[in-house]
Amino acid sequence: MSTVRRRPVRSGVTARVLDVLGAFTPSAPELGLTDIATRTGLPLTTVHRLVGELAAGGALDRGDDGRYRIGLRLWEIASLAPASRGLREAAMPFLEDLHEVTRHNVQLAVPDAADPGEVVYVERLSSRDAVSIVTRTGSRLPAHATGVGLALLAHADPDDVERVLARPLRRFTPHTVCDPDGVRTLLAQVRGYGFVISDRQIEPVSLSVAAPVRAGDGPVVAALSVVVPADGTNPHTWVPAVRAAARGISRALAAPESRS
Amino acid sequence: MSTVRRRPVRSGVTARVLDVLGAFTPSAPELGLTDIATRTGLPLTTVHRLVGELAAGGALDRGDDGRYRIGLRLWEIASLAPASRGLREAAMPFLEDLHEVTRHNVQLAVPDAADPGEVVYVERLSSRDAVSIVTRTGSRLPAHATGVGLALLAHADPDDVERVLARPLRRFTPHTVCDPDGVRTLLAQVRGYGFVISDRQIEPVSLSVAAPVRAGDGPVVAALSVVVPADGTNPHTWVPAVRAAARGISRALAAPESRS
Incomplete structure (x- = not known):
C-alpha cells in the first residue's frame, strides 16, 4: 500500500x-x-x-x-476491484444480518491507499425509517471524523497517522474531534477495545459504532459501522452486534472460497 | 441507447x-x-x-x-455510472423490502446498451439460507435465459429483439428456452401480464419471478427478480410482491430528488 x-x-x-x-x-x-x-x-x-x-x-x-x-x-x-468483489461479497451476508437486527444504516468502508486520511464507502444498506446519512456507495469522507475512519486509522502505519494528524482536520459539527490529541485518544480506544463510537462528528443528529475488519488473522483491510440516532438507545447496545459482524467478515475473508 | x-x-x-x-x-x-x-x-x-x-x-x-x-x-x-448511482440508490429500499419479505435472492439488472441480448446485474441481495445463484453484482447473462432479461427484452426495440433471436441462444439447462418462437411467447406474456416466470432456465434447482422497471411513466430501464427454489412455493405467490417493488422503483425514479 x-x-x-x-x-x-x-x-x-x-x-x-x-x-x-x-x-x-x-x-x-x-x-x-x-x-x-x-x-x-x-x-x-x-x-x-x-x-x-x-x-x-x-x-x-x-x-x-x-x-x-x-x-x-x-x-x-x-466492479472487479477487490474492494467490490472479494470484500463486498464476503461482507454482504453479515451486513444484511446486522442491518436486519439494528434496522439502521450499515456501512462498509476501506482506506484510500493513496491517502490514509480518507475512507471510501464500498457498501451501504439503508432503511426507509433509518436516520438519514450523507454517505453512499463510492463516496468518501475524512478518516478522523468517522467511525469507520477511526477504526481504520487505528491500525494504519503510525507514520501515516502522524502525517494525517499534521494536516488541518476538517470540522463538520461542533462535536467533530479536530485536535490531534483527541484523535489519538480515540485511536487508542479502538486498539484497546476493538470498537469506536464516533459521536455526532459528521451530523449532529447521528452517531456511528464502528469496528475494524481483518483479512483473516492478517492486517485490517476494512471497517464497518452502524449509524444510529444520537438521541436513541445507548450506543453501547450495538457494540456486540457490530463486533460480531466484523469478526464474521474477517473469518469469511480467511476462507479460501471467499478470496476470489 | x-x-x-x-x-x-x-x-x-x-x-x-x-x-x-x-x-x-x-x-x-x-x-x-x-x-x-x-x-x-x-x-x-x-x-x-x-x-x-x-x-x-x-x-x-x-x-x-x-x-x-x-x-x-x-x-x-x-460508481458514478447512472446504473449504479441513480437507479441502484432509488431501488435499494424496495429491493431490501422484497428481500426481507421473501428471504430469497433479489436481483436488479439493466440491459447492455451495446448488446440487448445481454443483461448486467447491478445489485444482488442474498441470504445465507437462499438458493445459491451464479450471478453477482457486475456479472452478465444472456437475456433469453433469465427472468430479468426477458422482462427487459419484452420492451426492447423489436428489430433488436429479432437480431438477438437470430443468434444461437445458449442452453444452460434442459429447461432453457432456446427456440425463438418460445422466447417470443414469453416476451408476449411479459407485455400482457407485467411479469415473467423464468423456470429453471439457468440452474435446474431454481426459478425467477421478474418484472420490468420504468423510469417513471417512461421507458423500461431495468428489471428486478426474486430467485426461489424450483421445488418450493407456487411461484405465482411472489408475483404481487415483485410487481409492487418494480412499480415502487419506477415511482422513485420519477421523483426529481431520486434522479441525481
Whole structure:
C-alpha cells in the first residue's frame, strides 16, 4: 500500500484519459465537454477527441441532452476491484444480518491507499425509517471524523497517522474531534477495545459504532459501522452486534472460497 | 441507447487503455503483464507501459505477487455510472423490502446498451439460507435465459429483439428456452401480464419471478427478480410482491430528488 499522496501523472495519453474520467465526481456526475475541459485543464479539442473515444468504448455514455455520464461498461469492469468483489461479497451476508437486527444504516468502508486520511464507502444498506446519512456507495469522507475512519486509522502505519494528524482536520459539527490529541485518544480506544463510537462528528443528529475488519488473522483491510440516532438507545447496545459482524467478515475473508 | 453491437476501436491510445482494462473479467480478475498481453493482443512493451501508467493513476493496483487488479480509484469513479448511482440508490429500499419479505435472492439488472441480448446485474441481495445463484453484482447473462432479461427484452426495440433471436441462444439447462418462437411467447406474456416466470432456465434447482422497471411513466430501464427454489412455493405467490417493488422503483425514479 502506497503511503504517499498520489501525484497525477500529467504526461501521456493514459494520464489524460484518467483525468477525463476523474473529472466526474459525486457532486458532478454529468458533464458537458466544456465542463470537462475546465475541470481537467485540457484543450477542448483534446477533450472532444478523448471523450469520443471513451464513449465509443463504453467508458462514457452520452445522454440525449448531449452531456456525458460514466458508462455501464466501465462500471462493469470496475466492479472487479477487490474492494467490490472479494470484500463486498464476503461482507454482504453479515451486513444484511446486522442491518436486519439494528434496522439502521450499515456501512462498509476501506482506506484510500493513496491517502490514509480518507475512507471510501464500498457498501451501504439503508432503511426507509433509518436516520438519514450523507454517505453512499463510492463516496468518501475524512478518516478522523468517522467511525469507520477511526477504526481504520487505528491500525494504519503510525507514520501515516502522524502525517494525517499534521494536516488541518476538517470540522463538520461542533462535536467533530479536530485536535490531534483527541484523535489519538480515540485511536487508542479502538486498539484497546476493538470498537469506536464516533459521536455526532459528521451530523449532529447521528452517531456511528464502528469496528475494524481483518483479512483473516492478517492486517485490517476494512471497517464497518452502524449509524444510529444520537438521541436513541445507548450506543453501547450495538457494540456486540457490530463486533460480531466484523469478526464474521474477517473469518469469511480467511476462507479460501471467499478470496476470489 | 445505441442499438448496434459496439465495435472495439483498435486504433489510438484510449482504445488500448480500455482494452487493457477490459482484459480483466469475472473469471480472471487478477492478471500478470503476460496475461494482459495475451488477452489484448498488444505487445508486451506496450502493456508494460500502459499498466504502469494505469497503476500510477490508481486505475490498477499491483499486488504483492506482482499481479494486477482493478484499482479502488477506478471503482470509485465508476460508481458514478447512472446504473449504479441513480437507479441502484432509488431501488435499494424496495429491493431490501422484497428481500426481507421473501428471504430469497433479489436481483436488479439493466440491459447492455451495446448488446440487448445481454443483461448486467447491478445489485444482488442474498441470504445465507437462499438458493445459491451464479450471478453477482457486475456479472452478465444472456437475456433469453433469465427472468430479468426477458422482462427487459419484452420492451426492447423489436428489430433488436429479432437480431438477438437470430443468434444461437445458449442452453444452460434442459429447461432453457432456446427456440425463438418460445422466447417470443414469453416476451408476449411479459407485455400482457407485467411479469415473467423464468423456470429453471439457468440452474435446474431454481426459478425467477421478474418484472420490468420504468423510469417513471417512461421507458423500461431495468428489471428486478426474486430467485426461489424450483421445488418450493407456487411461484405465482411472489408475483404481487415483485410487481409492487418494480412499480415502487419506477415511482422513485420519477421523483426529481431520486434522479441525481
